[in-house]
Amino acid sequence: MDDDDIRHAVNDAVVIEDQEDDTRLYLGPSRSAALPEVVTIIDDHNTELVIHAMPMRTKHQRLLPGG
Secondary structure, three states: OOHHHHHHHHHOOOEEEEOOOOOEEEEOOOOOOOOEEEEEEEOOOOOEEEEEEEEOOHHHHHHOOOO
């Protein structure tokens, strides 16, 4: 997944969920309207870094509106 698709998914996320392991999950459309899952962490400089990005797995479907 390219950086522009990841940025688009984060900026236009339909779901933003803070996880128990201090990560944040974003579900939002890529530029092609596919729904990736993107996971970020906050580093020591308070910058959000992407550590995971892939097509959305079905386990996250329940988080979507109407899911």
